[in-house]
Amino acid sequence: MSDERKERTSGTAVDRRAADFYVYVWNGKEQEGTMRRIGDDRNTVRNYVELAIALVIVCAIMISGVRITFVIGPSMLPTLQEYSWHVVVGVQDPEVGDIVTFRLPDEKFSYIKRIVAGPGDTVDHWGTAITLGEDEYYVLGDNRGNSRDSRAFGPITGEIIWGRLIF
Structure with missing residues (x-):
């Protein structure tokens, strides 16, 4: 990948050629074959579940009169x-x-x-x-x-x- 098509940030290289954004993850150096689509990890679903649970707890507390x-x-x-x-x-x-x-x-x-x-x-x-x-x-x-x-x-x-x- 050429330097003008790749942006480097702390620990991330982004390929701007594709229609979707992909992230190369590395630990100090670039690794081949570890490309993942942004948002395609299990943490995203987990974050939404945690947010939903937190909102339910807050609503329950408010309804209870606290x-x-x-x-x-x-x-x-x-x-x-x-x-x-x-x-x-x-x-x-x-x-x-x-x-x-x-x-x-x-x-x-x-x-x-x-x-x-x-x-x-x-x-x-x-x-x-x-x-x-x-x-x-x-x-x-x-x-x-x-x-x-x-x-x-x-x-x-x-x-x-x-x-x-x-x-």
Whole structure:
């Protein structure tokens, strides 16, 4: 094969004469008789199978309700570090002590806070005793001095809670 018809790259020589592209494979020197058509190897099929399996796993995780959340702000220090990623799952019956994520009506961002009181509990809300109603929760950030929580917006309902932190 003439030099003007052959392009050399790292470990590959390509014959541009044929209608299809063929690759000569060598280990430091050119080998005769090892010509293969690009894409005609078993790795291509294997790659497609691996991609399909990965997509099925990702879809199954998303359907199951697992989500990833990002903490912005110091309100949950020292439990959750600022700018950290966490795994959240859907929750039906949150319990006192759970770290939950929720979005207030007419708010752009979600919050991540700890439930400190649940339905039927009585809490001291700025000097006033409040008994939480059915499906109401009182949430606080672990960093009490730097947290916008139920002390600012009052108790939240269970229907706006969309997840519980698991990791």
